[in-house]
Amino acid sequence: xxxxxxxxxAQKTWGAGVVKIGSLKDxxxxxxxxxxxxxxxxxxxxxxxxxxxxxKCAVEQFRPSKMEAQSYFxxxxxxxxxxxxxxxxxxxxKVRFENTGFILDGxxxxxxxxxxxxxLEGVEAKVEYTFSYKLINGKLKIDxxxxxxxxxxxxxx
Numbered sequence: 001x002x003x004x005x006x007x008x009x010a011q012k013t014w015g016a017g018v019v020k021i022g023s024l025k026d027x028x029x030x031x032x033x034x035x036x037x038x039x040x041x042x043x044x045x046x047x048x049x050x051x052x053x054x055x056k057c058a059v060e061q062f063r064p065s066k067m068e069a070q071s072y073f074x075x076x077x078x079x080x081x082x083x084x085x086x087x088x089x090x091x092x093x094k095v096r097f098e099n100t101g102f103i104l105d106g107x108x109x110x111x112x113x114x115x116x117x118x119x120l121e122g123v124e125a126k127v128e129y130t131f132s133y134k135l136i137n138g139k140l141k142i143d144x145x146x147x148x149x150x151x152x153x154x155x156x157x
Contacts (some may be wrong), residue, residue, distance in 0.1 A: 002109040002135055004102050010133060010140040012109070015095030016043055018117075022091025028076070035074045039066050044134055044141035055099060055127050055147045059083045094118040097129075102146065107135035115147075126150060 017038040024031035045049055045066040052063040054072045060081045064067050071079040100113040108134045118126040133143035139150030 001106055002104055002133065002140065004104065006140055007104075007109050007111050007133060008097075008099075010042070010142075011097045011131075014142075015097065015115070016097050017042065018073075018088045021088035021146060022093075025074075025086075025089040025091055031074055032070075032076070034073075035070050035088070036066075038073075039069055041139075042142055043069065043145070044136060044143040045069075047134070047136050047141065047143070049143065051132075051144045051146070053086065053146045053148075055073075055149060056085070056087055057081070057083060090117070090119060092117045093120060093122075096124075109133045109140070110144075110154055114150075 010011050021031060021035050021038065024034055027028050039045065043066070048068075050064060053061060054063060057063070057072065060068070060083065063072055063081070065080075068080045071081045071084045073086065073088040075084040075089070096116045096118070098114045098116070103110040110130065112130045114126055115129050116126055118124050127147050128149040128150055130144065131142050133140040134143050
């Protein structure tokens with residue numbers, strides 16, 4: 001059964017992975033290898049459908065494959081989606097989760113809240129998220145990832 005502590009640990013692992021991807025941006029082969037293992041370890045692509053809606057996507061908003069998710073995180077000349085700039089290779093120095101709540105249901109869990117990405121100048125970017133986790137072979141894997149910038153009424157003008 002998944003507990004709140006399991007989800008919090010998975011979030012810490014996810015945040016540390018995003019930071020590590022950015023730290024490897026100057027070594028493309030290491031960056032690609034780590035990003036691939038990050039996706040294998042933390043996302044449930046091997047188990048079926050993953051609903052992935054990352055923050056900075058306008059044209060190809062949804063990324064149902066590992067290849068498209070990797071494109072979002074690290075971009076590159078062979079990126080799957082032309083609009084990708086490599087979100088995780090920003091780089092970020094810290095990722096911090098503030099959870100609004102959890103739904104825990106046996107081998108499924110959902111967490112929602114804000115997460116904050118700190119850049120090299122110490123500036124935090126606030127992003128809203130919902131992650132759904134599934135327990136697969138004793139590990140939590142993300143099968144729903146939705147994130148977006150907070151509502152800004154000035155953008156509607």
